[in-house]
Amino acid sequence: MSEQPDNAGIRNTAIAEGLFEHFNYTPISFIDDVINTINELIYQAADALSEFVKDESSELSIPFEDVEQGLHQFETLLEAAVDHNFDLFEVYSLRNLFTVPADIPVVLSHHQGINLDVTKSDEVQLDRELEKIRKNLLAAKAMSIKLRREIAKTDIRIRKCENYKNEFYYLSSLGKEHNVLPLPEALRVLQNHLQTIKNIYSPLETKYPLSSLPTLPPSSSFDSRMEYLSFIAQKQTENIWGKGGGRVRNARI
Template sequence: MLTEMSTVPDIEVRTTQLLIEHFGYKPISVIDDIINAINEIMYKCTEQLEQIFVDQKLQLDKERASKKSNDMEDDIIVDDVVEEKSYTIEDIRIGTATLESLLEHNINKNFDKFEVYALRNVFTLPENLIEEGYIRLRHHKLLNIDDENDGNQTVSQIESNINNKIERITQEIEYQRELQKVLTQSLIKFKKILALSKIIRRKLEMFMKNEQIVSNVMPIKDTILYLAKQTRETCQRMLSQKDELKDEKLIAKYGVDIGNNMGKNIDKIIEQIRSVDGTVDIDSQGYQSVLELLK
């Protein structure tokens, strides 16, 4: 008996969850919107009714004042005047407020019955279909919950497994975003270094064309050496970050030796520069080899 009582609320909760997931909102919110719409119409009616009574009151008061002034001008004396019972504007407002409360009470009482009927007969699903798992929403078609390993699992266990998968996928997405951020930053640094190397190369080509300037130029070995060292340090940072991330997809796509080959080229530049003593001869083989490596 206790198991039957415990399963009925569970089925009702699952039914409500399916309806919320299907419609995108709670079924009770539809009924609340209907009741609110009816109450809004009722409030407008009582407001207009109150305004009509107030206008009539002001009109009657105006007519009575005009009639009284005319009688006084004609010197007519009326004996045994029967005073008519009159109401003030405050009495009218109290009466319309009482009428509004009475209508609101009747609307809520009758629409409570409508709410019970709608939840039991309109916004519902057969319990046997829910319990046996025959109802599946459109976006649940690709979910395979009938595997051999999941045959003895309950709905809560299946839901827990799905939530774990979603969490793993979310972590993988965050990992890929961090990896993309690191690669983007490294790409920006390499673009700056490439632009700087092109500027230096253009300047060196200009010096080659003017022997007078070349004769007065100080050694540029330190400048190129500094540029090469900065390039190698950037490569080492990128390689260390890539090792920490351990992205197998990136390694499979670009290969493991992409950073090592780049480092070897930079080391060659540094050896060529260090082998030169004093000023750099434009026509020397070492200078030409450095230019080739900078391309």
């Protein structure tokens, strides 16, 4: 029983693929190269014949039109003969040279030990795995694009930080140039001064608590600042020495 058409087509495809893997070129490309080489040689021979005939025709006084017509007919007949015979050569080569009989098993060296019997379920499983790999590749590509965007944003942030760093160094150099203390050192100095003031004020607060001070009228009730200060000094003196001395005028603190 002969092979079914579908099976024959599959076998021919498999043979063609195997030959390509073995020779590293397709059989038809080899045949085309042979035909192109022959055509090139024929054209060279036709050109040489044309030059020879034209030289001889000038000596024999043959009309130029007859020479051209004869050469054209010769080239046409030669091309037709070459095409016909090399069409037969192509068919013969593909059927008898670049083929493997069905009863001869051929296994290429890089196919040794490979199980090529694939069932339908194996194909389905392989398609699933390929689809999974395809999705993973798409996800990896999307992640790569996202990472490149984040890298670009990070580069922008780094450049901004470099600019801020340069500005900070510039301000620091200005402080050194004008003998301005750095901020941490200035804060420490200020803290020490505040602590000194607190140490000086603490005994006074213990000796003269705020609750013992008299309630003073607002400064707007006095005609001048000096009069207001004199009033405060008098009140403080009365608290310390009593009220025997009368009101002190124009006292200075």
